[in-house]
Amino acid sequence: MMKRSRKNKSVWKCGVDEPADLITLNPIFDVENCGWVFSEDITEYNIRDDAPLPPRRSTIVTASRLSRRLLNIMHQEKMEIHHSIFTELFPPSIALHYGLKAVYAPHPIYLDRSWPPATVNSVFNGGTDNTTSGPGSPFDWDNEHNHKGSTWYFHAEFAGDLWRRWLGLSKSEKKGAKEGASRLCLRNLLVHPIKWEENLENY
Template sequence: MIAETALDIGGRFQVFILVDVKDGGLDLFDDRVYNETLKKSVPDEFRDMALLFNEPLLREWYPKFSEHGAQDQMYQALQVFSYSFPEFDYVWQLEMDARYTGNVATMLTNAGLWAERQPRKNLWERNARWFVSGLWDDYSEFSAHVDEEFSDDSGIWGPAPGAEHYIKPQGPTPPDRQHATWGVGEAADLLTFAPMIDTIGSNWTYEHTVHGFQPGDGLPRRMGIVSMTRTSRRLLRLISAEQRATGAWVVSESTPETWSFLHGLKAVYVPHLFAFNFEDGDMSTVELDNMVHRGPAHSLASGEKTGFLWCENGMGIPEGRWLSASYFYWAGDAPNVWWDYTNGTCTYPLLLHPVKQG
């Protein structure tokens, strides 16, 4: 990844490694302690791109928080990074157990350019659906279908309805709704690799994990599985400022999605190829569509019957066939695809997660 991003395209990207130091007794504000820990923890060839943090450091930044662990607060360290390196307008966060069967720099660049071409009209409604390519000639046909479905102008236009009860929206003032191309040419503040869904009524185990917002259950919010995103400096600063001032938070998978939704910022789910290795044989496109879309029209990939979220009350993952996906938050078929690819098997460009070895 380092070769393909920082070197292959002339330094358009710069790679950093955020290292979560588990020893909370270390004072990383002390230069001597920091340098000693860096030397002990990171191989020499990666030290000049590694940045250390631990929970006490994050606690100094966000003293009104009760939670600083990486699982629930993946973006706190990235927010600190954005303040430390303000020269970066956008930051990609990729997890160490992600792999790509192609050129990473090309994939990230194309994702940003594609998102820039997307209009805001019914964007949140498109964002909340998986793009099942076999159902449509192309994404434009899919987009036109969603526009027709929401031709009554009921789609989100600007900040989330009711957002003003929780924050002061900082996104652009929406034009009249007849401006169907609003957002075209606008760089997105948030890019995700999974749909951004409404979690209310989903039975997701973190559905009610809302802190510092009153009333919490009524907070308009969105989430996307796997915390691999591109976030803008503006978005990270808005999240950080609110968290420092009020201690308000939701879990990692909801953080940039919810703040974008509340502020009326441009957020785009970037579709990419998935592979499923179904044990019971192939599935038709219509059957796949029925498997991944079980929710209400405004958030078709969610709802109380959604199959891919980890649900509370001992339900686990309701739709077990998601465990064969090449991109998921649970160990599915990604390691097998990566193993075959590294051993010479030709495959489509696939973003894989998680791959814990290799």
């Protein structure tokens, strides 16, 4: 919903003081020409061969907060209109199409190497106008390997390594504590993916 700015009645602000219908834990990006492998995975939109695809947004990792309103619209799109969009495209794209508020909630993401800030910026904001969208996106199939050394991505290897070290396990030894290994003391952070560990009765 559009609201007028209190300071300037001629200026309209979108989403001010409104709860978000979608809260994500990774940036929401424009998938057009970004090189993401599922960017065109939509069906039943009856698009002519010479027509462009509808505008689409995505966020990698499906751990998000969705409002009841957004879920109901997604249900109607699927059940009544038979629109189908790839999982990570679906909520952000529907929010865009219906003018719902969607936001990214930043949280600390750690890397397994000491990169200069300028390098981190160029790697993870290498898209159009220093964003995650368009050519050079960090979600391009050729660039996704950079996320393996992070603590939050669908194939982030550092997340599991850090988790096991926090448990007192070695980086490579998942079934038991390595002799002499001490547990890490870490600040609050989210890690993904973490699936399971074996023989953790003592933890």
